[in-house]
Amino acid sequence: MEFKDYYKIMGIERDATQDQIKRAYRKLARKYHPDVSKDPDAELRFKEVGEAYAVLKDTEKRTAYDQLGQNWKSGEDFRPPPNWDQGFEFRGGDANNFDSEQFSDFFESVFGGASRGYEGQAQREFHMRGEDTHAKVEIDLEDAYQGSSRTITLKKSALGADGRPYLKEHKLNIHIPKGIRQGQHIRLAKQGGAGMGQGEAGDLYLKIAFRSHALYRVEGGDVYLDLPVAPWEAALGGKVKVPTPTGTVEMTIPENSSSGRKLRLKGRGIPGKQPGDFYVVIQIAMPPADTDAAKAAYRNMEKALAFDPRAHLEV
Amino acid sequence: MTDKNLLSLLTGEIVEEHERLTLAELCQICEASSERIIEIVEEGIVEPQGENSENWQFHGLCVGRVRFVLKIERDLGVNTAGAALALELLEELETLRKQLRER
Numbered sequence: 001m002e003f004k005d006y007y008k009i010m011g012i013e014r015d016a017t018q019d020q021i022k023r024a025y026r027k028l029a030r031k032y033h034p035d036v037s038k039d040p041d042a043e044l045r046f047k048e049v050g051e052a053y054a055v056l057k058d059t060e061k062r063t064a065y066d067q068l069g070q071n072w073k074s075g076e077d078f079r080p081p082p083n084w085d086q087g088f089e090f091r092g093g094d095a096n097n098f099d100s101e102q103f104s105d106f107f108e109s110v111f112g113g114a115s116r117g118y119e120g121q122a123q124r125e126f127h128m129r130g131e132d133t134h135a136k137v138e139i140d141l142e143d144a145y146q147g148s149s150r151t152i153t154l155k156k157s158a159l160g161a162d163g164r165p166y167l168k169e170h171k172l173n174i175h176i177p178k179g180i181r182q183g184q185h186i187r188l189a190k191q192g193g194a195g196m197g198q199g200e201a202g203d204l205y206l207k208i209a210f211r212s213h214a215l216y217r218v219e220g221g222d223v224y225l226d227l228p229v230a231p232w233e234a235a236l237g238g239k240v241k242v243p244t245p246t247g248t249v250e251m252t253i254p255e256n257s258s259s260g261r262k263l264r265l266k267g268r269g270i271p272g273k274q275p276g277d278f279y280v281v282i283q284i285a286m287p288p289a290d291t292d293a294a295k296a297a298y299r300n301m302e303k304a305l306a307f308d309p310r311a312h313l314e315v
Numbered sequence: 316m317t318d319k320n321l322l323s324l325l326t327g328e329i330v331e332e333h334e335r336l337t338l339a340e341l342c343q344i345c346e347a348s349s350e351r352i353i354e355i356v357e358e359g360i361v362e363p364q365g366e367n368s369e370n371w372q373f374h375g376l377c378v379g380r381v382r383f384v385l386k387i388e389r390d391l392g393v394n395t396a397g398a399a400l401a402l403e404l405l406e407e408l409e410t411l412r413k414q415l416r417e418r
Contacts, residue, residue, distance in 0.1 A: 029391050035383055038404065132343060149324055175326040183379065186327040187344070205330070205344065219416065271330075283352075 003078035006052035006065065014066070018057065025053040051103045061111060068110070078106060130202035131193030132284045132285055137186075137206045141213050141223070144270050145245045147178030154207075174206070179272035181221055184208050215243060221276025223269045228285040229253060244268055244278055251280060259284040329412075333375035341373050345381045368402055370384045 007014050010024045032045040055061045135154050151173050158168040185205045192202030210218055217224040227242060237255030241248050261282045271277020289295045344372050355361060361380055363371035384398040
């Protein structure tokens, strides 16, 4: 298990004041909040920062963490010294009551015996009806085009007969409705938490995300493809074969197309009441000048075309 | 977990395409109290149809906005007005990005 340097994660000195820690957290949380940031690692960073803050904002946990010693380096193989936390009294510390889904193994091994997990996960009021649960599911773009069925495995913590929490696997075979978009939620009635007594089970909400695709980019209902074309295809126009999620189509490249030009196939995006569009973005690919013949062809072009791409720069 | 259980195919509905959600349903989906939702409505973040909270009807698209506001409030320590501002600026950013892509 890797040692986590919480101070380094938050970019602060070990002697930072509690106020400095709070300010550093607020700044980083704004920067890496997955709903705000475009950074591909945002979610990971946000979790890491949240974990670091959960320890450092709590003076008890911070003192205990500091006790571990300052000689550990971030990423170093870490094993907590036996009984290192003996004599530390944590408030509200039920043994083994931790939220293992939220934080790293490192956090768990150090604070597993003490933490009650993340502040945001407030205890819900008592209800007869079971709790609604939320989970994220990644699907392929093709699933949204055609609809499909997928078996998904969700992990949730459950309380065992011995009163200790453990990770329980929950397997479901679900229908992915045609036309679903990134960020939308599927509600599965009565697949959430079990009800109390005669109460009904809660609902399960699945938030949909698309796995990144080798060819296509998705923006809402619209789907984009970068299409490489030869310089003469772009200049003279022509018919080319283009892959789309619903099969290959033939498209006409208009003459004098420049790189970045978008060609729209209306209604060929993700289907739905308001179907999205499919965009082909032209990318002019240059043939390499790696043979005498190719070099000669480029020289002929230079002679034949009075072309100055930098004319507007006036140099 | 039996195989029989695995075989049954569960079909759900897309929340965002739901055109009429009551206040109670929205509370349930967003894991929020009705007081919180009313505050969010008063801030003008979502606009239900209907004169009073008993017959309010929300479009499914409100779910994303409400959940965003609740999450931002919790994670970044801003108040409802601040979260609403963040939401509007992000939407504007998204519109501008879209315009840029379509040029």
